[in-house]
Amino acid sequence: MLPADAQAVSPKETRKRPLVVMQSVSKVFSSGTVALSNMSLTVESGEFVSLLGPSGCGKSTALRIIAGLGDVTSGTIDWPSSRINSRGLPEGDIGFVFQEPTLMPWKNVFDNVHLPLRLRRVPKAAAHDQIIEVLTTVGLQDFAKAYPRELSGGMKMRVSIARALVTKPKLLLMDEPFAALDEITRQKLNDDVLRLWKATGITVIFVTHSVFESAYLSNRIVVMKARPGRVHADVPLITSLERDAHYRTSEEYRKACETVSHSLIGAINSAGDH
Numbered sequence: 550m551l552p553a554d555a556q557a558v559s560p561k562e563t564r565k566r567p568l569v570v571m572q573s574v575s576k577v578f579s580s581g582t583v584a585l586s587n588m589s590l591t592v593e594s595g596e597f598v599s600l601l602g603p604s605g606c607g608k609s610t611a612l613r614i615i616a617g618l619g620d621v622t623s624g625t626i627d628w629p630s631s632r633i634n635s636r637g638l639p640e641g642d643i644g645f646v647f648q649e650p651t652l653m654p655w656k657n658v659f660d661n662v663h664l665p666l667r668l669r670r671v672p673k674a675a676a677h678d679q680i681i682e683v684l685t686t687v688g689l690q691d692f693a694k695a696y697p698r699e700l701s702g703g704m705k706m707r708v709s710i711a712r713a714l715v716t717k718p719k720l721l722l723m724d725e726p727f728a729a730l731d732e733i734t735r736q737k738l739n740d741d742v743l744r745l746w747k748a749t750g751i752t753v754i755f756v757t758h759s760v761f762e763s764a765y766l767s768n769r770i771v772v773m774k775a776r777p778g779r780v781h782a783d784v785p786l787i788t789s790l791e792r793d794a795h796y797r798t799s800e801e802y803r804k805a806c807e808t809v810s811h812s813l814i815g816a817i818n819s820a821g822d823h
């Protein structure tokens with residue numbers, strides 16, 4: 550007979566288990582700025598969630614708090630399906646991709662990607678296969694010896710993604726990673742991230758200003774509003790269509806963009822209302 554707790558969880562429910570639960574989180578900086586007020590958000594394993602909202606609505610603050618890069622003023626962050634380490638973060642790590650690639654210019658691509666493993670005292674030789682594997686995943690296997698100055702903006706961002714993935718995290722947090730790139734490169738990287746997400750089953754929380762980007766990538770968009778930052782709407786985006794070049798010109802994508810755009814306008818118009 551199964552133990553009682555095993556009986557209580559069907560396989561479907563196991564898949565749907567929350568990975569991270571933010572409950573009534575508020576963040577007030579020492580300047581007095583209320584960046585977040587009573588923000589609640591549950592993200593389940595395997596979701597691709599975008600946080601979308603106007604500048605200053607607290608998207609980056611929320612992401613940094615989830616990553617353990619900042620503390621909360623009140624409220625809680627829980628990881629119901631993970632073992633927690635001494636820093637209050639889930640074991641198995643979190644990958645973080647910033648808006649800037651933040652590579653070390655004096656190190657080559659291989660060494661830049663090695664960094665998170667080096668911090669865990671994994672020597673280069675032992676990490677070799679893992680690093681080449683993740684570079685292959687982002688299409689940079691032939692650039693392991695190149696230096697950041699020899700790479701395009703899109704390639705540098707791929708290195709940054711490889712560095713975030715090299716520890717095989719369960720959760721990938723991306724803070725407007727492609728905002729500084731040209732449209733074509735951005736679309737290519739959007740496709741790469743989607744491919745990675747599908748291949749690995751990783752959970753992604755993606756911060757963006759772009760309605761079009763969020764509607765292309767996500768299966769759920771959390772629209773935020775400002776003054777103070779909080780959730781305005783939670784928009785599920787379910788489609789049977791493959792997210793590819795055809796999807797970008799489909800009626801379904803156009804409708805998704807329209808729905809999300811209306812929600813964002815509502816968030817902007819009601820900012821400051823309580």
Ligand SMILES: Nc1ncnc2c1ncn2[C@@H]1O[C@H](COP(=O)(O)OP(=O)(O)OP(=O)(O)O)[C@@H](O)[C@H]1O
Pocket residue numbers: 578579580582583584602603604605606607608609610611758778
């Ligand atoms: N370290 C900090 N100290 C004081 N105020 C801060 C700090 N970081 C962010 N803020 C303020 O908190 C609010 C939310 O900022 P945050 O960067 O989270 O918003 P955002 O939605 O990510 O904005 P953007 O889209 O412009 O990056 C803003 O008013 C910002 O000025």
